[in-house]
Amino acid sequence: MSSIENRLNGIKKNILLSSYTTLGIGGQAKYFFVAKDTESIIKAVQVAKEYKLDFFILGGGSNLLISDKGFDGLVIKTENRRIEQNKLEILAGAGVLLSQLVRLSERAELTGLEWAAGIPGTVGGAIRGNSGAFGRSISTVIQEIKVLELDSEIIIRKYLRDQCLFDYRDSIFKQNKNLVILEARLTLEKGNREEIKKRIERNLNYRKEKQPIGLRSAGSIFKNPEGFSAGKLIEMCNLKGAKKGGAEISKKHGNFIVNLGDASSEDVLYLINLAKEKVKQKFNIVLKEEIEYLGF
Ligand SMILES: Cc1cc2nc3c(=O)[nH]c(=O)nc-3n(C[C@H](O)[C@H](O)[C@H](O)COP(=O)(O)OP(=O)(O)OC[C@H]3O[C@@H](n4cnc5c(N)ncnc54)[C@H](O)[C@@H]3O)c2cc1C
Incomplete structure (x- = not known):
């Protein structure tokens, strides 16, 4: 078998994970790979499977406690940040930051994501944990999700919202470690830019007041x-x-x-x-x- 470095261009060894978590804690990953597009996530999972390595999908590292002992496998950091808007729909890679999503929706005068302002994670992490605040959550705006299913082989398929089993901070993706969120299609509603802006500001002020920002x-x-x-x-x-x-x-x-x-x-x-x-x-x-x- 060729070396893993030849198989996955850009893979690094012994990378300290503390720089990749918002807590600033975490030991070394044996292997670390930044996936800049969806195909690279798929490739990295394939390589982990070939080399019989445990893998871990890392988004913004904002909902994680990583041991100082680190992780003896491959960390795949999702940075597939392609984001497109068409009318009421947004197509976002799993590595898109929630802040990018909120900015785009405000610019496009779309409402439904104001609650996410100030949450430092990615779309993938938010979907997996059904992130939410102020009585809303990501599940309410999800239309469908492109998912990698890892079984005896790798399958890519679409999950409609109802198939995601969303619940309070829960989803099918949290229950099943062999599912990797690749991309999501969201549907928002038409709103008024000034009102959207006001709601975002109000939410950010609330966070500043109540949380250790x-x-x-x-x-x-x-x-x-x-x-x-x-x-x-x-x-x-x-x-x-x-x-x-x-x-x-x-x-x-x-x-x-x-x-x-x-x-x-x-x-x-x-x-x-x-x-x-x-x-x-x-x-x-x-x-x-x-x-x-x-x-x-
Ligand atoms: C200051 C602060 C405020 C916050 N406020 C809120 C809040 O109001 N509401 C809220 O819900 N959360 C909040 N969070 C927590 C966190 O930001 C969110 O849960 C966020 O959505 C997690 O996304 P992430 O990309 O950082 O996930 P990570 O921390 O990187 O990962 C979390 C889990 O998701 C998995 N994961 C990540 N991407 C994928 C993927 N593509 N496919 C499959 N699994 C994946 C990881 O493997 C891991 O198990 C807050 C965090 C901070 C630091």
Whole structure:
């Protein structure tokens, strides 16, 4: 077999993942590849399969805790950022940033994505976790998704919205690791530019006021248990400001853990477990992670 470097042009070895996560935490990936277009994602998955390597799809790294031990496989970073708009529809590569999407929809006077302003991830990551805010989520604007299915062979097929099994921070893509989101077709509604702009500004101001913007975090650590706010439950356990090494449960928002500079993955994990334990003790509620783990 030819070397993996010959098979996948641009693949790198032993790359530190901390630069690719918003928390600024993560050890080395044995192999790391940036896919600039959809075909390159498919090729990279094919190569991982040929070389019997575990692979991990990395978007904006904004909902992730990666172990300091790193990942002994191939990280495929999605940067297929082609984005096209036609009337009410937008076609976006999985690596398109939500900020790109929000900007384009505002420019095109399309409404339905204002809630996504200020979320630092990609379209692929957002679809997998059905990201949302202010009572909306990405599922509401999805028309269809181009998906790579990895089974005994690789198949590319389209999933209509109803086939995606969207739920609160959940989708079929989260349940099945062998599905890779390649591209998405979204349908928005015609809106008024000034109103769209105002809604975006209002949402961004709300984030500035309530969340530790400017500090390194992975967004909300936990999903909100039905009828409760995870942040409030953690706050009521007096855990805001709790520290371990360089990690801190944000003083501003109980559901955010921030990296004050030199936090290790174990520091963050300690605080996650502490919050779970205290909330279980005090309220008999089990907190479940919204973030994903890699390398633990
Ligand atoms: C300050 C801040 C605020 C945030 N606010 C919100 C919020 O209001 N609402 C919200 O829902 N989230 C929020 N988040 C979390 C996060 O930004 C979103 O969940 C985002 O959509 C994750 O996308 P990502 O590209 O960064 O995913 P990553 O963190 O890179 O990956 C997350 C998971 O998705 C998988 N994945 C990524 N791309 C693909 C793909 N193409 N195909 C298959 N799987 C894929 C990864 O393998 C991983 O398991 C916030 C985060 C931060 C730091």
